[in-house]
Amino acid sequence: MKVVAIIQARCGSTRFPNKVFADLCGKPFIWHVVNRLKHACSLNHIVLATTESPLDDKLYNWAKENGVDVFRGSESNVLNRYYEAANYSKADVIVRITADDPFKEPLLIDEAVNKLQEKKYDFVCNNCPPSYPEGLDIEVFTKETLDREERFSTSDFEREHVTQYIYRNPEQFKMFNLSNNKNLSYLRWTVDTEKDFQMVTRIYLSLYKNDSEIFHMDDILQLLKEHPEIENINSDVARSEMYKSV
Template sequence: MDAIVAVQARMGSSRLPGKAMLPLDGTPALVHEINRAVSVDGIDHEDVVVATSETPRDNIIAITAKDAGATVYRGSEANVIGRIANAVEEVDADIAVRLCGDNTLIDPRLPETLLDMVRKDGIEYASSKFEHTFPIGHNVDGFTRGTITRAAQDADSDHHREHVAQYFKAYQDEVTAVNVTAEEVFGSEFVESIPAFRKLRLTLDEADDYRLLSRVYEEVSYDQIVETKKAIRYIVDNNLHRINADVEQQVW
């Protein structure tokens, strides 16, 4: 298998428990994210690997992901970097992108761009996070199999085992890494047309985020996925960004 999209998801969020299963337009948020991953060029349902934990409360994650056609890998709840590395190893993928299960408005062009980057000779890691140009909720990284395997072996703190991107931020000088900007994905004209583009919250991490996303999924027309640009324009034109503007969250 050449490339996969790994979606890390679990039920045990402290801020919004069970968020992966919250309904958006009647469908669990996790299924919407799987559909977005399938919209990535070259990715089929079996290429989407939902990496969840072995704890019983995450059985519903595994069942829902399988019903949606995705592949499921179950591993450590706390050692996320190990769980992702083992998922890549399990399906014998050469490269992967990692999505967080609460980013239900990810533009498929971002993981596409990251996969293209790590396919290039010499590039081991690509991220949207070295430079903060995207809205919150577009936190994606791509890597080779060897890179994530090495990272899982070398991560020597609970913090880095839990937060994959923060490990790579701390050790970015030890990998050949590139950054992808919002302008590369959305185009400069669109980014510049949206006030406070980088401050928009397009994630599902707090109750107010759920209020905003529920409005988007109920009121913006879509086929398989809500088009990200269309959603952003709707949010801004209708001042919906005020719903979750006061939520404080560390970007990394």
Template sequence: MDKPRVVAISQARMTSSRLPGKVLMPAAGRPLLAHHLERLARTPGLDGVMLATTVNAADDPVVECAQALGIAVFRGDEQDVLDRFAGAAALVGADLVVRVTADCPLIDPALVGRLIAAFHDGQPLDYLSIDSNRYPRGLDAEIFPRRLLDEAAAKAADPAEREHVTPYIYNRPDRFRLGSALVPDRPVDPVDQRWCVDEPADYKLVRRMLETLLPANPGFGWQDCCKLLRDHPEWVDINRSVRQKTLH
């Protein structure tokens, strides 16, 4: 049996309602999207990386950023993200899809690689994810076969399933083989961290982290991020209000 082709597909657009243009905001001299894509591309076990964006002219700069890094791009419907992912997966010839979002510039390639390895090991699975309640937010990733993405794109009728891509799979445990989400080996310290960029306070924190970590350790991982925040406990307060808001 041929080895399945594993491709990471990340979604990005300029028209975020809470922080428009966030993916191209600068940090350490480069757009957040460039940090995200370059880190993602270092993931062990990946055969390719693709960016899925929209056909809107506003997203032309997103396309240019990705293409400058040698990342393939698929452009599709802004609202039907599920169909956009299915089109991207077909274009790149993926057998297994790793889904991530471009508002995660601190994504950890080693952790995504662990997700891919875990999906291959043991009993056959249809879906596996990183537990975003146990890891800091902003490290999120999920993996599933393209055939299920195609099925979801053909059959999903709920608007939430079209927007969020994978609920069609993980909300049907009676039909699909769902693996136990990956959790850290030990509790995260500091706890309750949020490293995805949705609001200005998130951007302020993540930019500060990138500009501190990159000069000394370009290949930093998520544990290095935790250590940085332990060394600078006052930084934890930067986006505390956003974290508290998302809990309610």
């Protein structure tokens, strides 16, 4: 069974243009997203799914130059881009990754993939309800589940946000939500704005060591305990809908 992480990424962000190439400890932001995934034992392959827009030629070329498999698809219909990228990579199980999240936790990815395979779930996540920091979201689903989404998702919202058909129709899927032993969903560890990036930079400057060794969620939590001011850097940035109520 082939498990593929599909990273949705583009250069045309409105709130923080070209953030995928923002310098983070001497490397492009997107490099760190990819590098962390390489530490997940459950993954067989990683694909960068970008758009056919000329704006993303630079991202496509970066992937090619750095040995990262890359697929180009629709800019607005992200669900179809995922569907076609999954077909392209011959994926049996898909791990959805957004290029906004430079702290993705390989241990969580492995836990979710193993749960899906062992219990034969259609969809495993950790944000329904959320109990992990925003930015450590995990969504793992079978190719059959993605096929069903591609067939039945009709609204623009569902097409833009990939997994919303599942959340809106839970009775159609065998689902499981991973819960943390402590609710940390008040923490924002994703990058949509320059304030978010300033917070991420502070953490990387403190914890990042080299290409082959990564830091984990517990390391970040310990740093925030010692330096609570870091957490406040982006505390006023608007949350995503899923985290607004927490």
